[in-house]
Amino acid sequence: MNIVEISQQRYTTKHYDKTKKIPADKIEQLLTVLRNSPSSVNSQPWHFFVIDNETAKNKILPAIAEFNHPRVADSSHTIVFCVKTPLDDTHLVNLLNQEDKDGRLPSADLKKAQDEGRRYFVKLNSSTPEAQLCWESKQAYIALGQLLFAAAAIGVDSTAVEGYDSAKMDEILGLKQKGLKSIVIATLGYRAENDGNAHRPKSRLPKEQIFTFL
DSSP: OOHHHHHHHOOBOSOBOTTOOOOHHHHHHHHHHHHTOOOGGGOOOEEEEEEOSHHHHHHHGGGBOGGGHHHHHSSSEEEEEEEESSOOHHHHHHHHHHHHHTTSOOSHHHHHHHHHHHHHHHHHTOSSHHHHHHHHHHHHHHHHHHHHHHHHHTTOEEEEEOOBOHHHHHHHTTHHHHTEEEEEEEEEEOBOTTOGGGGSOOOOOOHHHHOOOO
Protein backbone atom coordinates (compact mmCIF):
# COMPACT_ATOMS: atom_id res chain seq x y z
CA MET A 1 0.00 0.00 0.00
CA ASN A 2 1.44 3.40 -0.96
CA ILE A 3 1.18 6.57 1.09
CA VAL A 4 -1.79 7.92 -0.88
CA GLU A 5 -3.74 4.71 -0.31
CA ILE A 6 -2.92 4.85 3.39
CA SER A 7 -4.16 8.45 3.60
CA GLN A 8 -7.36 7.53 1.75
CA GLN A 9 -8.14 4.51 3.90
CA ARG A 10 -7.28 6.03 7.29
CA TYR A 11 -10.25 7.42 9.19
CA THR A 12 -11.26 8.41 12.72
CA THR A 13 -12.49 5.32 14.50
CA LYS A 14 -15.65 5.81 16.52
CA HIS A 15 -16.17 2.28 17.83
CA TYR A 16 -13.48 -0.23 18.77
CA ASP A 17 -13.63 -4.01 19.15
CA LYS A 18 -12.77 -4.43 22.82
CA THR A 19 -11.76 -8.05 22.31
CA LYS A 20 -8.87 -7.22 19.98
CA LYS A 21 -5.48 -6.17 21.35
CA ILE A 22 -2.64 -4.70 19.33
CA PRO A 23 0.31 -7.14 19.24
CA ALA A 24 3.32 -6.09 21.29
CA ASP A 25 5.59 -5.82 18.25
CA LYS A 26 3.22 -3.34 16.57
CA ILE A 27 2.96 -1.24 19.73
CA GLU A 28 6.74 -1.16 19.90
CA GLN A 29 6.84 0.07 16.30
CA LEU A 30 4.37 2.86 17.06
CA LEU A 31 6.22 3.95 20.20
CA THR A 32 9.41 4.07 18.15
CA VAL A 33 7.65 6.31 15.62
CA LEU A 34 6.67 8.64 18.48
CA ARG A 35 10.23 8.66 19.76
CA ASN A 36 11.54 9.43 16.27
CA SER A 37 9.03 12.21 15.61
CA PRO A 38 10.48 15.52 14.42
CA SER A 39 10.32 18.64 16.57
CA SER A 40 11.56 22.19 16.19
CA VAL A 41 15.32 22.36 16.93
CA ASN A 42 15.02 18.74 18.09
CA SER A 43 13.43 20.10 21.28
CA GLN A 44 11.54 16.86 22.02
CA PRO A 45 9.44 18.64 24.67
CA TRP A 46 7.15 15.66 25.21
CA HIS A 47 6.32 12.74 27.43
CA PHE A 48 3.78 10.02 26.60
CA PHE A 49 1.63 8.04 29.02
CA VAL A 50 0.76 4.64 27.54
CA ILE A 51 -2.42 3.08 28.91
CA ASP A 52 -3.04 -0.55 28.03
CA ASN A 53 -5.06 -2.11 30.88
CA GLU A 54 -8.49 -1.78 32.46
CA THR A 55 -7.20 -0.33 35.73
CA ALA A 56 -5.38 2.50 33.99
CA LYS A 57 -8.29 3.16 31.63
CA ASN A 58 -10.70 3.43 34.55
CA LYS A 59 -8.28 5.76 36.29
CA ILE A 60 -8.35 8.33 33.47
CA LEU A 61 -12.00 7.96 32.42
CA PRO A 62 -13.22 10.68 34.83
CA ALA A 63 -11.19 13.16 32.74
CA ILE A 64 -12.64 11.94 29.44
CA ALA A 65 -15.78 13.57 28.03
CA GLU A 66 -18.63 11.09 28.40
CA PHE A 67 -19.20 10.77 24.65
CA ASN A 68 -15.58 9.66 24.30
CA HIS A 69 -15.67 7.04 27.06
CA PRO A 70 -16.13 4.10 24.64
CA ARG A 71 -13.15 5.22 22.56
CA VAL A 72 -10.93 4.86 25.61
CA ALA A 73 -12.66 1.95 27.34
CA ASP A 74 -12.87 -0.24 24.22
CA SER A 75 -9.57 0.68 22.57
CA SER A 76 -6.50 -1.51 22.89
CA HIS A 77 -4.22 1.35 23.91
CA THR A 78 -4.63 5.00 24.85
CA ILE A 79 -1.76 7.47 24.74
CA VAL A 80 -1.81 10.77 26.61
CA PHE A 81 0.49 13.35 24.98
CA CYS A 82 2.12 15.72 27.45
CA VAL A 83 4.63 18.56 27.23
CA LYS A 84 7.11 19.93 29.72
CA THR A 85 6.16 22.94 31.84
CA PRO A 86 8.47 24.66 31.78
CA LEU A 87 10.90 23.63 29.07
CA ASP A 88 13.84 24.24 31.38
CA ASP A 89 17.62 24.24 31.33
CA THR A 90 17.78 20.69 32.67
CA HIS A 91 15.94 19.43 29.60
CA LEU A 92 18.10 21.44 27.22
CA VAL A 93 21.29 20.12 28.79
CA ASN A 94 19.92 16.56 28.65
CA LEU A 95 19.13 16.97 24.94
CA LEU A 96 22.59 18.26 24.16
CA ASN A 97 24.27 15.44 26.09
CA GLN A 98 22.15 12.84 24.28
CA GLU A 99 22.98 14.33 20.88
CA ASP A 100 26.65 14.26 21.81
CA LYS A 101 26.37 10.64 22.99
CA ASP A 102 24.61 9.66 19.75
CA GLY A 103 27.43 11.13 17.67
CA ARG A 104 25.56 14.09 16.20
CA LEU A 105 28.07 16.63 17.50
CA PRO A 106 31.55 15.58 16.34
CA SER A 107 33.22 18.88 17.30
CA ALA A 108 33.09 21.34 20.18
CA ASP A 109 32.15 24.13 17.78
CA LEU A 110 29.19 22.18 16.44
CA LYS A 111 28.05 21.32 19.95
CA LYS A 112 28.21 24.98 20.95
CA ALA A 113 26.33 26.08 17.83
CA GLN A 114 23.64 23.43 18.38
CA ASP A 115 23.10 24.51 21.97
CA GLU A 116 23.02 28.23 21.15
CA GLY A 117 20.71 27.75 18.19
CA ARG A 118 18.22 25.68 20.16
CA ARG A 119 18.23 28.07 23.08
CA TYR A 120 17.61 30.97 20.70
CA PHE A 121 14.43 29.38 19.34
CA VAL A 122 13.24 28.22 22.75
CA LYS A 123 13.66 31.78 24.07
CA LEU A 124 11.99 33.19 20.96
CA ASN A 125 8.91 31.10 21.69
CA SER A 126 8.92 31.57 25.47
CA SER A 127 8.04 35.23 25.97
CA THR A 128 5.35 34.01 28.37
CA PRO A 129 4.53 30.58 29.84
CA GLU A 130 1.47 30.54 27.59
CA ALA A 131 3.57 31.20 24.49
CA GLN A 132 5.96 28.41 25.41
CA LEU A 133 3.08 26.01 26.00
CA CYS A 134 1.59 26.89 22.62
CA TRP A 135 4.92 26.23 20.88
CA GLU A 136 5.42 22.93 22.69
CA SER A 137 1.87 21.89 21.84
CA LYS A 138 2.64 22.34 18.16
CA GLN A 139 5.49 19.88 18.54
CA ALA A 140 3.19 17.39 20.27
CA TYR A 141 0.73 17.62 17.37
CA ILE A 142 3.54 16.83 14.93
CA ALA A 143 4.09 13.62 16.90
CA LEU A 144 0.34 12.94 16.90
CA GLY A 145 0.22 13.17 13.11
CA GLN A 146 3.17 10.81 12.83
CA LEU A 147 1.42 8.30 15.09
CA LEU A 148 -1.92 8.40 13.24
CA PHE A 149 -0.32 7.82 9.86
CA ALA A 150 2.03 5.12 11.14
CA ALA A 151 -0.85 3.28 12.79
CA ALA A 152 -2.80 3.23 9.53
CA ALA A 153 0.30 1.99 7.70
CA ILE A 154 0.44 -1.15 9.86
CA GLY A 155 -3.31 -1.79 9.97
CA VAL A 156 -4.07 -0.24 13.35
CA ASP A 157 -7.09 2.05 13.74
CA SER A 158 -6.89 5.29 15.68
CA THR A 159 -8.71 8.31 17.06
CA ALA A 160 -7.34 11.70 18.04
CA VAL A 161 -9.21 12.78 21.18
CA GLU A 162 -9.47 16.41 22.24
CA GLY A 163 -12.74 15.87 24.11
CA TYR A 164 -11.33 15.62 27.61
CA ASP A 165 -10.75 17.78 30.68
CA SER A 166 -7.06 18.70 30.61
CA ALA A 167 -7.00 20.02 34.17
CA LYS A 168 -8.66 16.85 35.46
CA MET A 169 -6.27 14.63 33.51
CA ASP A 170 -3.31 16.57 34.89
CA GLU A 171 -4.67 16.05 38.40
CA ILE A 172 -5.28 12.31 37.93
CA LEU A 173 -1.79 11.68 36.55
CA GLY A 174 -0.07 14.09 38.94
CA LEU A 175 1.38 15.98 36.01
CA LYS A 176 1.97 19.32 37.71
CA GLN A 177 4.33 17.66 40.18
CA LYS A 178 6.12 16.05 37.25
CA GLY A 179 6.49 19.34 35.35
CA LEU A 180 4.12 18.20 32.61
CA LYS A 181 0.79 19.18 31.05
CA SER A 182 -1.53 17.01 28.97
CA ILE A 183 -2.18 18.28 25.45
CA VAL A 184 -4.08 15.66 23.45
CA ILE A 185 -4.97 11.96 23.53
CA ALA A 186 -4.86 9.21 20.92
CA THR A 187 -6.63 5.88 21.13
CA LEU A 188 -5.46 2.85 19.17
CA GLY A 189 -7.02 -0.51 18.38
CA TYR A 190 -9.19 -2.28 15.84
CA ARG A 191 -12.54 -1.08 14.59
CA ALA A 192 -15.75 -2.77 15.64
CA GLU A 193 -18.02 -4.24 12.99
CA ASN A 194 -20.68 -1.65 13.83
CA ASP A 195 -18.35 1.31 13.34
CA GLY A 196 -20.38 3.25 10.82
CA ASN A 197 -17.62 5.78 10.24
CA ALA A 198 -15.56 3.05 8.58
CA HIS A 199 -18.03 2.86 5.71
CA ARG A 200 -18.61 6.54 5.05
CA PRO A 201 -16.77 8.11 2.12
CA LYS A 202 -13.90 10.42 2.98
CA SER A 203 -14.77 14.09 2.54
CA ARG A 204 -12.10 16.67 1.85
CA LEU A 205 -12.12 20.05 0.12
CA PRO A 206 -11.01 19.87 -3.53
CA LYS A 207 -7.35 20.53 -4.18
CA GLU A 208 -8.20 23.67 -6.18
CA GLN A 209 -9.42 25.24 -2.91
CA ILE A 210 -6.47 24.36 -0.72
CA PHE A 211 -3.36 24.52 -2.90
CA THR A 212 -1.79 27.62 -4.38
CA PHE A 213 1.25 27.15 -6.59
CA LEU A 214 3.47 30.21 -6.78
